[in-house]
Amino acid sequence: MQKKRWKPLVLLRKVLTCAICSIALMALFSVHVPVFPSSEVPQFSDPFKLPTLNGANGILDFDKLWKRPLNRDFVQCIEPTLNYTSPQESQGYLLVHSNGGLNQMRAGICDMVAVARIINATLVIPELDKRSFWNDTSNFSDVFDEDHFINTLANDIKVIKKLPKEFANATRAVKHFRSWSGMDYYENEIGSLWEDYQVIRAAKSDSRLANNNLPPEIQKLRCRACYEALRFAPRIEAFGKLLVERMRSYGPYIALHLRFEKDMLAFSGCTHDLLPAEAEELRIIRENTPYWKRKDIDSEEERSKGACPLTPKEVGIFLTALGYPSNTPIYVAAGEIYGGDSHMIDFRSRYPLLMSKEILASVEELEPFKDYASQLAALDYIVSIESDVFISSHSGNMARAVEGHRRFLGHRKTISPDRKSLVRLFDKLEQGTIMEGKKMSNRIIELHKKRLGSPRKRRGPVSGTRGMDRFRSEEAFYVNPLPDCLCRRESPHTNNSLAME
Numbered sequence: 001m002q003k004k005r006w007k008p009l010v011l012l013r014k015v016l017t018c019a020i021c022s023i024a025l026m027a028l029f030s031v032h033v034p035v036f037p038s039s040e041v042p043q044f045s046d047p048f049k050l051p052t053l054n055g056a057n058g059i060l061d062f063d064k065l066w067k068r069p070l071n072r073d074f075v076q077c078i079e080p081t082l083n084y085t086s087p088q089e090s091q092g093y094l095l096v097h098s099n100g101g102l103n104q105m106r107a108g109i110c111d112m113v114a115v116a117r118i119i120n121a122t123l124v125i126p127e128l129d130k131r132s133f134w135n136d137t138s139n140f141s142d143v144f145d146e147d148h149f150i151n152t153l154a155n156d157i158k159v160i161k162k163l164p165k166e167f168a169n170a171t172r173a174v175k176h177f178r179s180w181s182g183m184d185y186y187e188n189e190i191g192s193l194w195e196d197y198q199v200i201r202a203a204k205s206d207s208r209l210a211n212n213n214l215p216p217e218i219q220k221l222r223c224r225a226c227y228e229a230l231r232f233a234p235r236i237e238a239f240g241k242l243l244v245e246r247m248r249s250y251g252p253y254i255a256l257h258l259r260f261e262k263d264m265l266a267f268s269g270c271t272h273d274l275l276p277a278e279a280e281e282l283r284i285i286r287e288n289t290p291y292w293k294r295k296d297i298d299s300e301e302e303r304s305k306g307a308c309p310l311t312p313k314e315v316g317i318f319l320t321a322l323g324y325p326s327n328t329p330i331y332v333a334a335g336e337i338y339g340g341d342s343h344m345i346d347f348r349s350r351y352p353l354l355m356s357k358e359i360l361a362s363v364e365e366l367e368p369f370k371d372y373a374s375q376l377a378a379l380d381y382i383v384s385i386e387s388d389v390f391i392s393s394h395s396g397n398m399a400r401a402v403e404g405h406r407r408f409l410g411h412r413k414t415i416s417p418d419r420k421s422l423v424r425l426f427d428k429l430e431q432g433t434i435m436e437g438k439k440m441s442n443r444i445i446e447l448h449k450k451r452l453g454s455p456r457k458r459r460g461p462v463s464g465t466r467g468m469d470r471f472r473s474e475e476a477f478y479v480n481p482l483p484d485c486l487c488r489r490e491s492p493h494t495n496n497s498l499a500m501e
Contacts, residue, residue, distance in 0.1 A: 065323060066252045066388050069454040071411045077487035078223045080155075081216075087117070087157050091194040093167060094121035095201040099129045102143070102377040103397040107478050108205025110225040113157060114218050115177070115202075115209065118186045119194075122158045125149075126205065133263045133289070134373035143374050145231045152229035156221055163199070172199035177208040180471035183215065211477040212460060219477070219484035226478060227408055227485075232378050239365070240382030246360045247383060250329035250353065254319075255387035257380075257402070258334040259309040259394035265338055269297025270308035278339060306420030309394035312337065312347040314426050317436065318417060319391075320350055321444040331387065332356045333380035333398075335373070357383075391415045400479040407453055408481055414453035421447050457483055 096112045098105035109126050116123040125140050140146055150159045173193045178185060193200055202208070209222075231237065247253045265271065266286045271279035279299075286292055302308050310318065319328070330351050337344060348354055357366065357379050369375045377398065384390050384402045392399035395416065406412040425443065428434040458480040462473035477484075 061323065066413070068413050069411050069452045072455045073489040074411070074455050074482065074486045075489045076223075076408065076485065078220045078227070078485050080220065084217055086155060088120050090122040090158055091120045091191075092122070092198040092200060093163055094119070094123050095163065095172070095199060096123070096126035096205050097129075097201070097203055098126045098205045100132060100206055101129075101134065101397060102374045102381070103401040104206050105129060105374075106226070106230060106401060107397070107476075108208065110222050110230060110478070111207075111209040112202060112205050113153060113225040113229070114214075114222050115186055115190075116157045117221060118183060118218065119191045119200075121200065122160060124163050125159065125161050128374065136373045136375075138372045138374050141233065142372070143233060143236070143378060145233055145237075148231050149229050153225065156224065167199055170199050171197060172201050173197040174201045174203055176203045179207050179468065180210050180474075181208065182210045182213060183218075209477075210471070211458070211474045216484060219481075222477065223408070223481050223485035227405065232382070235368070236375060236378045237382070239361075239369075240379050241386075243357055243360050243379060243383050244386045247329060247331050247355060247387075250355075252388040253329040253331055253355075254324070254389045254391060255331045255333050255380075255384040255402075256315065257384065257390070257392035257394075257396075257399050258312060258315065258332050258337065259392065259396055259399075260312055260337050260343065261335045262338045263335075264309060264394065264396065267292055268302060268308060269294070269299055270302055271299040272303050272308060273311045273313065273343070274339070303423055304420075306418070306423065308419070308423075310417060310419060310422065311393075312344050314422065315391075315393055316347040316350040317426065317429070318422065318444065320436070321441040322415075322448070323441070323445075324351075326350060327353060329353045329355060331383050333384045335376070385409070387412075389413045389415065391417065393417070394419075400476055403453060404476075404478045404480055407455075408485065411453055411455055415448060416451045416453075418447050418451065455482060455486070456480070 094112065094116050096109070098108050100108070105126075105128060112126060113123065115121075125146060128136070128138055128140055128143065130137055146161065150161075153159055173196070175190065175193070177190065190200070232240070262282070262285070265274075266282040266289070269282075269286065271282060274282075286297075287295055299308070319330075328351060330353065332354055334356075341348075344354075357376070369379065381398065381402065384398075385405055390402055390406060390412070391414075392402070399416075403414050403416065406414050422444070425434065425440060429436065429440070434440055458477070459475040461470040465473045
């Protein structure tokens with residue numbers, strides 16, 4: 001009789017155990033298995049998981065790899081002062097031909113917003129570059145939210161979508177605005193053109209405004225234009241955020257701007273680790289591109305100066321030395337890697353969980369963007385901005401733009417490889433005079449412990465430089481908007497001295 005009384009209890013215990021196991025399995029799969037809306041998206045048979053960290057050392061290592069630098073109480077301060085006035089009566093229309101890739105155009109457009117304010121012009125929505133290497137036919141409204149741009153800047157300048165018909169045939173001044181120019185140049189030399197013209201056309205937009213020594217209100221306007229007004233088109237924003245969600249399903253992730261693309265290698269003349277036939281193909285591209293001024297380039301000399309992008313193999317060595325485990329999710333923010341899989345074998349063997357928009361999304365989802373380099377670059381930009389860590393293999397326009405935007409958003413962790421020092425180590429590694437391991441890792445970590453996007457004032461020109469070289473040597477405004485657009489939060493415990501690296 002006693003055994004019969006126990007049987008229901010035993011049965012109940014078994015049922016509860018099965019239920020608990022089922023719930024645990026469901027929770028496990030809901031966390032670690034990404035769910036994509038299309039069956040066309042590749043599935044991974046063995047989902048990679050970040051390691052479970054037990055004990056103090058594991059937690060410290062995790063923090064070291066993923067934790068943001070301290071923002072030291074810096075906050076955004078881009079609102080105009082009480083003395084800031086509404087736009088004055090327009091003296092004419094400013095037409096702008098933006099030049100370069102997406103991020104070169106973005107910076108140029110924001111500068112032209114400031115120029116329009118300085119010379120009291122009505123800004124006509126800028127034209128995007130359709131003649132560059134990428135042959136992208138996108139218009140402004142295909143890439144950016146046009147109405148949001150106009151409305152957000154309404155208290156700063158007047159922006160219109162098209163030049164009024166009555167001015168279509170008006171004589172216009174076509175100017176190559178002088179690079180890195182200040183207020184005097186625009187107020188006097190360019191402003192004086194209104195005496196003879198009602199329309200001024202800027203033939204180029206990149207680097208036409210000084211990085212430093214401009215009025216605070218103009219600097220803040222540049223930030224409002226860049227970080228508030230110049231928002232991507234709604235469909236790009238929505239799909240970019242979807243890609244971020246899909247990356248987050250794997251846990252904390254690195255966005256890697258791997259600038260090992262045909263245009264970059266051809267332009268820079270960097271051919272290290274390439275086959276002779278590949279190097280020759282790049283030389284011919286450079287020779288046949290008329291607006292690329294440098295033709296004869298010594299690849300190894302450029303590499304020794306740190307002017308070349310790191311190769312995929314070198315990036316893999318670098319990440320390993322920093323301590324990122326092999327199952328780290330990495331989003332490759334780039335176009336087609338030159339040479340394809342042949343140059344990615346070593347990197348992929350170290351970090352199998354390499355993702356990209358082409359892997360995260362289906363063919364159908366990418367179809368609306370596939371022939372438009374600027375729109376594809378915008379998707380990479382969004383995923384890079386939102387990443388836990390951003391690393392670039394070269395300090396090009398996208399790397400600089402993303403670094404500056406991440407500083408503005410709260411100094412998110414950004415690692416800028418010291419390429420000049422790294423290639424010396426990589427050469428020794430190839431020669432066998434140094435081995436991968438703790439000694440090499442310590443040297444690389446020591447090199448980069450201060451290159452994390454922490455708060456610091458924008459660097460001025462290199463001492464001793466003159467003329468245009470002086471301006472070229474300055475840190476670009478959009479790389480680091482501090483101190484113009486980031487201020488110390490006032491508190492009784494805040495030390496108001498500016499943090500410097």
